[in-house]
Amino acid sequence: MAPSPKQRLFIDVGRKEFARNGYGASSIRTIAQEAGVSLSALYYHYKNKQDLLLAILLDGVDTYDAVCDAELADAGDDPVAQLRAFVRGNVKFRTQYPLQGQLIATEVRNLEPDGARQYDERRRAGRKRMRDIIDEGVRQGLFTTKYPDDCRRSILAMVSAIANWYEPAGPDTPDEIAERYADMAMDLLCPSGTNTAPRDGRE
Amino acid sequence: MAPSPKQRLFIDVGRKEFARNGYGASSIRTIAQEAGVSLSALYYHYKNKQDLLLAILLDGVDTYDAVCDAELADAGDDPVAQLRAFVRGNVKFRTQYPLQGQLIATEVRNLEPDGARQYDERRRAGRKRMRDIIDEGVRQGLFTTKYPDDCRRSILAMVSAIANWYEPAGPDTPDEIAERYADMAMDLLCPSGTNTAPRDGRE
Numbered sequence: 579m580a581p582s583p584k585q586r587l588f589i590d591v592g593r594k595e596f597a598r599n600g601y602g603a604s605s606i607r608t609i610a611q612e613a614g615v616s617l618s619a620l621y622y623h624y625k626n627k628q629d630l631l632l633a634i635l636l637d638g639v640d641t642y643d644a645v646c647d648a649e650l651a652d653a654g655d656d657p658v659a660q661l662r663a664f665v666r667g668n669v670k671f672r673t674q675y676p677l678q679g680q681l682i683a684t685e686v687r688n689l690e691p692d693g694a695r696q697y698d699e700r701r702r703a704g705r706k707r708m709r710d711i712i713d714e715g716v717r718q719g720l721f722t723t724k725y726p727d728d729c730r731r732s733i734l735a736m737v738s739a740i741a742n743w744y745e746p747a748g749p750d751t752p753d754e755i756a757e758r759y760a761d762m763a764m765d766l767l768c769p770s771g772t773n774t775a776p777r778d779g780r781e
Numbered sequence: 782m783a784p785s786p787k788q789r790l791f792i793d794v795g796r797k798e799f800a801r802n803g804y805g806a807s808s809i810r811t812i813a814q815e816a817g818v819s820l821s822a823l824y825y826h827y828k829n830k831q832d833l834l835l836a837i838l839l840d841g842v843d844t845y846d847a848v849c850d851a852e853l854a855d856a857g858d859d860p861v862a863q864l865r866a867f868v869r870g871n872v873k874f875r876t877q878y879p880l881q882g883q884l885i886a887t888e889v890r891n892l893e894p895d896g897a898r899q900y901d902e903r904r905r906a907g908r909k910r911m912r913d914i915i916d917e918g919v920r921q922g923l924f925t926t927k928y929p930d931d932c933r934r935s936i937l938a939m940v941s942a943i944a945n946w947y948e949p950a951g952p953d954t955p956d957e958i959a960e961r962y963a964d965m966a967m968d969l970l971c972p973s974g975t976n977t978a979p980r981d982g983r984e
Contacts, residue, residue: 600804601806602805603804725964728961731939739937765968766969769965
């Protein structure tokens with residue numbers, strides 16, 4: 579269910595607070611103050627800091643899914659076009675929603691078991707989508723890698739790391755970065771074949 | 782300067798505590814208790830929690846450098862052999878020292894300006910080493926990528942992410958993973974050339 583305007587405010591303020599201080603050192607009282615509401619008004623929507631953290635992380639996944647969906651909508655059935663669209667979506671998420679990405683990277687470990695289960699379920703669906711694209715590309719002979727699982731993990735890691743150096747001021751636009759990383763994802767999935775032989779006699 | 786045996790104990794206990802709770806929610810008092818010393822004994826070596834965090838992170842970088850140095854020692858002058866050795870070192874660090882890697886990923890942002898400066902200086906040296914290997918490989922025509930900077934960042938991100946799924950119980954050994962990731966690093970640096978043309982007419 580999409581957050582109400584009030585919940586959206588708490589999620590946005592809480593995200594900034596958690597990103598600044600980390601979850602452990604953040605205070606729900608400060609978040610209420612910065613949102614300009616009473617503590618009890620915040621508690622009406624989120625029963626504690628943990629509940630707000632879960633809402634913020636699930637909202638981050640919603641954003642991620644929406645950005646990827648928008649790119650995939652035009653990709654048709656071709657696994658190569660889908661893979662490139664998926665990489666573009668990931669690059670756009672990392673460049674346009676850096677705080678959402680940061681919280682996913684650093685605060686998921688602070689979820690308690692119930693929230694961690696809900697969060698994992700949502701994330702699993704996203705990972706499955708990429709796995710399906712790669713599996714289909716391998717099945718059709720379009721992706722020739724011997725390591726499809728490692729490629730999937732590596733492509734996700736590569737695009738996630740863009741957040742560490744990306745500058746909105748440039749010189750690279752998100753679209754340029756997205757094309758480069760789509761090329762590199764394809765380089766992993768379709769290796770030239772000259773580099774996969776052991777160079778030192780080991781198998 | 783290498784830590785004394787006492788400092789080594791505080792670093793090891795503190796690392797576990799920070800990894801478990803995050804820096805913000807960790808208590809220097811608990812760390813002293815778990816190390817079996819008085820708070821003042823700990824303060825004799827580290828003047829506060831921040832000082833201990835910096836020591837733990839620099840110790841992590843020392844470990845990282847030592848593991849990479851050990852691999853590079855036998856690589857000789859060939860940039861390809863050096864690149865593969867560097868990837869192997871990174872894989873070994875991520876698989877054998879997961880907590881060190883985790884703290885580098887999550888707690889560097891909690892360094893105050895002075896510590897952040899010291900830490901950055903140390904890390905910059907490590908990044909420069911990989912940059913030098915790639916630059917030399919490009920110069921010699923061994924690495925044909927059009928995107929050496931993105932390759933460098935992507936290779937580091939790929940190997941860092943191994944910590945997210947690696948299981949000491951197997952089935953993959955660190956050596957097997959290292960060879961796969963060295964292959965994939967080479968696939969990025971030496972793309973097959975068929976995948977870098979725009980597929981949809983865009984430049």
